[in-house]
Amino acid sequence: GQQVMQIPQYQHVQEGEDFTTYCNSSTTLSNIQWYKQRPGGHPVFLIQLVKSGEVKKQKRLTFQFGEAKKNSSLHITATQTTDVGTYFCAGYIMEYGNKLVFGAGTILRVKS
Amino acid sequence: EPEVTQTPSHQVTQMGQEVILRCVPISNHLYFYWYRQILGQKVEFLVSFYNNEISEKSEIFDDQFSVERPDGSNFTLKIRSTKLEDSAMYFCASSDRVNSYEQYFGPGTRLTVT
Numbered sequence: 001g002q003q004v005m006q007i008p009q010y011q012h013v014q015e016g017e018d019f020t021t022y023c024n025s026s027t028t029l030s031n032i033q034w035y036k037q038r039p040g041g042h043p044v045f046l047i048q049l050v051k052s053g054e055v056k057k058q059k060r061l062t063f064q065f066g067e068a069k070k071n072s073s074l075h076i077t078a079t080q081t082t083d084v085g086t087y088f089c090a091g092y093i094m095e096y097g098n099k100l101v102f103g104a105g106t107i108l109r110v111k112s
Numbered sequence: 113e114p115e116v117t118q119t120p121s122h123q124v125t126q127m128g129q130e131v132i133l134r135c136v137p138i139s140n141h142l143y144f145y146w147y148r149q150i151l152g153q154k155v156e157f158l159v160s161f162y163n164n165e166i167s168e169k170s171e172i173f174d175d176q177f178s179v180e181r182p183d184g185s186n187f188t189l190k191i192r193s194t195k196l197e198d199s200a201m202y203f204c205a206s207s208d209r210v211n212s213y214e215q216y217f218g219p220g221t222r223l224t225v226t
Contacts, residue, residue, distance in 0.1 A: 043217045045216065100215065105154055
C-alpha cells in the first residue's frame with residue numbers, strides 16, 4: 001500500500017543542539033503536513049506545505065518540501081525541553097484523494 | 113479556541129461486544145475523520161466523512177466498522193464486534209476544507225478490548 005517513510009525513529013539530543021527529521025514518499029504528494037504529538041497527547045497540526053521546493057519557518061522550526069514533492073524535512077534549531085514529543089509527517093498522496101497517510105514518526109527527547 | 117471533543121476518554125470492553133465512540137467536531141467544519149493509533153505506533157487513517165457519507169476509507173475500515181452523524185453535532189464510530197487487536201487510541205479529527213487541509217484532532221478515546 002501507499003507509504004510515507006520517516007527517519008530517524010528516535011533521536012535523543014542535548015538541549016541547544018539541532019534536530020532534523022526526514023520524510024520520504026514513494027509517490028508524489030499533493031501536499032505534506034507536519035504534526036507534533038506530546039507524550040500522552042493527540043497530534044497537533046504544525047504546518048502544511050503545498051508547493052514544490054517550498055520552505056516555511058516557524059520560529060526555530062524550518063520545514064522543507066522537496067522539488068519532486070516526494071520528500072520533506074523538519075529542522076529544529078537549538079532544541080528546548082518543550083520540543084519533546086513525536087513529530088509526524090503526513091501526506092495526501094495524489095492518487096488516493098482525501099486520505100492522509102502518516103509517517104511512523106520521530107520521537108525527540110531533549111536532555112537538559 | 114474551538115476544539116474537537118471525544119467521549120469517553122477510556123473505554124474497556126470485552127471481545128465480541130459492540131462499542132460506540134463519540135466525537136463532537138468543530139462546529140463550522142465540513143469534513144470529519146477517524147484515525148487509530150496502536151500504542152507506540154503511527155497514526156492510521158480509518159475513514160473520512162463529508163456531506164453525510166463516507167468519502168474515503170482504509171483497508172482497516174472493514175464491515176465491523178461504521179460511522180454516523182446522527183445529528184448536527186455528533187460524529188460516531190461504531191465497532192460491531194470488537195477484537196483484541198482493536199485495542200488502540202482512536203482519534204477523531206475535523207477540518208474545514210474550504211480554507212485548508214489542516215485537521216484538528218480530538219484528545220482521543222483509549223479503547224481496551226479484553
